[in-house]
Amino acid sequence: MRLLHTQTLNLHEFFGADIPPYAILSHTWDEVEVSFQEWQSSDGKSKAGYDKVRRCCQMAASDGFPYVWVDTCCIDKTSSSELSEAINSMYIWYRLSEVCYVYLADVPGRLGRRATVEAVRKSRWFTRGWTLQELIAPPNIIFFTNKWTEIGTKESLEPLIFHITQIHGRVLRDADKMEEFSIAQKMCWASKRVTTRIEDIAYCLLGIFGVHMPMLYGEGDYAFVRLQEEIMKNTTDHSIFAWADESYLKAKLPGLLALKPAHFANSGDIVQSESVAISRFSVTNKGIHLNLRTKLLNNSSVCLAILECHRIGDDRNLGVYIERQSNTHGVFKRVWGERLGTVDQAYLPLKFQLEGIFVKQERVLTSPPLYERYGISWPRAGFVLKNSIPANLQFVTSNTRRLPISYSSASKKFSAFYFSEDNAPYGFVVIVKYIKDMDNGQTYFKVGISAEIPDFEADEEREGLLPDQRLQNLCSQLEGNPAYESLWMWQSAERLYWQHPVRKWWLSVTIRRGMAFESERMKVIHIKWYTPLESRLDLAPDSNIFHPIPTSPIPITGNLSF
Numbered sequence: 001m002r003l004l005h006t007q008t009l010n011l012h013e014f015f016g017a018d019i020p021p022y023a024i025l026s027h028t029w030d031e032v033e034v035s036f037q038e039w040q041s042s043d044g045k046s047k048a049g050y051d052k053v054r055r056c057c058q059m060a061a062s063d064g065f066p067y068v069w070v071d072t073c074c075i076d077k078t079s080s081s082e083l084s085e086a087i088n089s090m091y092i093w094y095r096l097s098e099v100c101y102v103y104l105a106d107v108p109g110r111l112g113r114r115a116t117v118e119a120v121r122k123s124r125w126f127t128r129g130w131t132l133q134e135l136i137a138p139p140n141i142i143f144f145t146n147k148w149t150e151i152g153t154k155e156s157l158e159p160l161i162f163h164i165t166q167i168h169g170r171v172l173r174d175a176d177k178m179e180e181f182s183i184a185q186k187m188c189w190a191s192k193r194v195t196t197r198i199e200d201i202a203y204c205l206l207g208i209f210g211v212h213m214p215m216l217y218g219e220g221d222y223a224f225v226r227l228q229e230e231i232m233k234n235t236t237d238h239s240i241f242a243w244a245d246e247s248y249l250k251a252k253l254p255g256l257l258a259l260k261p262a263h264f265a266n267s268g269d270i271v272q273s274e275s276v277a278i279s280r281f282s283v284t285n286k287g288i289h290l291n292l293r294t295k296l297l298n299n300s301s302v303c304l305a306i307l308e309c310h311r312i313g314d315d316r317n318l319g320v321y322i323e324r325q326s327n328t329h330g331v332f333k334r335v336w337g338e339r340l341g342t343v344d345q346a347y348l349p350l351k352f353q354l355e356g357i358f359v360k361q362e363r364v365l366t367s368p369p370l371y372e373r374y375g376i377s378w379p380r381a382g383f384v385l386k387n388s389i390p391a392n393l394q395f396v397t398s399n400t401r402r403l404p405i406s407y408s409s410a411s412k413k414f415s416a417f418y419f420s421e422d423n424a425p426y427g428f429v430v431i432v433k434y435i436k437d438m439d440n441g442q443t444y445f446k447v448g449i450s451a452e453i454p455d456f457e458a459d460e461e462r463e464g465l466l467p468d469q470r471l472q473n474l475c476s477q478l479e480g481n482p483a484y485e486s487l488w489m490w491q492s493a494e495r496l497y498w499q500h501p502v503r504k505w506w507l508s509v510t511i512r513r514g515m516a517f518e519s520e521r522m523k524v525i526h527i528k529w530y531t532p533l534e535s536r537l538d539l540a541p542d543s544n545i546f547h548p549i550p551t552s553p554i555p556i557t558g559n560l561s562f
């Protein structure tokens with residue numbers, strides 16, 4: 001274990017029983033943290049993270065501790081073996097610390113008591129995956145503002161912490177009491193937490209469940225599956241299977257094991273049944289093997305398999321829905337993952353038959369990012385309204401509604417979108433034309449923006465109706481020049497800026513990302529819609545940032561440089 005001396009700020013390495021008493025820091029990472037190499041070479045002194053570590057050392061020294069541990073500079077993250085050892089040891093290191101200083105970077109100093117409590121309640125620290133074990137493991141915690149003024153201790157803030165995290169006070173006061181809580185309850189504590197890397201949502205829970213496993217960055221969601229498989233080696237708690245998520249109304253189910261803690265968000269009150277006959281389970285090459293009571297549902301190939309767990313205050317057993325894949329080998333797959341079944345215990349010996357089953361755990365690849373789609377039904381190809389805007393501009397709340405365009409052929413597709421302020425007659429139309437070159441198989445597109453819009457406010461039920469003739473005419477002009485007060489750009493262009501002629505809105509259209517659609521590479525177009533602040537309503541016509549509206553219907557094509 002590498003520790004930082006609180007007086008000299010030098011790093012020292014200790015092993016086993018030679019590790020001295022130390023304080024430890026818990027915080028959220030920023031982009032300006034000081035690494036192990038930067039601390040050794042003193043190259044990180046200009047970073048904001050350096051001052052955070054220095055102030056932590058000062059606090060520890062004032063409390064009488066000669067050493068402190070800080071994750072940013074005490075681990076050589078360029079060494080995969082050292083990083084793996086540190087992650088597997090992290091919980092123990094926090095558990096054995098004399099005191100843990102929690103630095104809340106987003107809680108300002110010099111606030112009133114009520115304002116401080118509200119800032120703590122909203123702090124990012126309570127949303128991060130790694131800080132869960134950093135909250136539970138240390139026997140003593142002191143919370144500080146970003147000015148290093150003390151807010152309170154884990155003990156004094158226990159009611160507030162419980163309200164934020166739903167972690168029982170017995171666990172906050174003594175981490176060893178976690179053994180009294182089910183796997184589902186512990187997973188629920190992590191269900192609303194996030195990590196920067198997908199795999200870390202599993203790795204940050206190693207200490208919570210008392211397991212160890214190697215770090216394999218790049219495995220994606222499968223890291224969480226591996227975590228559950230490690231947990232299963234030392235438990236008979238069926239609540240590990242008692243999860244459900246509405247996303248599986250449409251998505252493919254992986255199996256009995258969840259892909260992320262978020263799937264346990266509604267499992268915080270599920271506990272293991274107090275039965276002496278709880279069946280064991282194991283991971284085999286045929287799937288997860290269990291002995292469960294099952295019952296075939298009426299007029300269905302789906303069975304309800306009963307787990308030895310229930311919700312607090314409800315004695316009915318919970319179950320998962322499975323579908324038989326083999327009549328001779330007892331192989332099933334989980335279905336209906338959006339819900340759990342229930343059955344009264346009195347019916348179990350009468351209507352449910354004990355059966356040895358294997359439930360396949362499918363390998364589900366990490367899903368690509370999902371984008372909001374406005375009117376385009378093609379997977380992951382469409383428009384995205386972005387909230388990130390320049391600091392000197394103000395975002396406009398929008399109403400977005402699809403315009404049903406039937407103008408398409410084997411080689412051309414049109415999509416149109418209407419944007420307007422809430423309850424305002426002013427707006428604009430964005431039109432996308434997809435063109436497939438039948439000779440070379442390449443796909444191109446053309447983007448247009450127009451302030452000439454049909455009157456859609458008079459018809460609230462536009463969906464599914466024939467398109468407005470004016471809009472059809474506007475689309476047909478794509479075969480030649482665009483309509484007046486419109487801008488057009490081809491696939492080769494990088495960005496298009498446009499200002500509404502009446503409302504002075506600024507619209508930015510950017511070609512950002514390629515996506516696969518029917519074995520073709522399509523594009524996602526990001527739209528930023530904002531208005532200048534009052535002091536910037538009248539920008540110079542020769543501004544290098546925005547293009548004025550053309551005075552003639554001449555399309556802008558080619559590479560645009562702004």
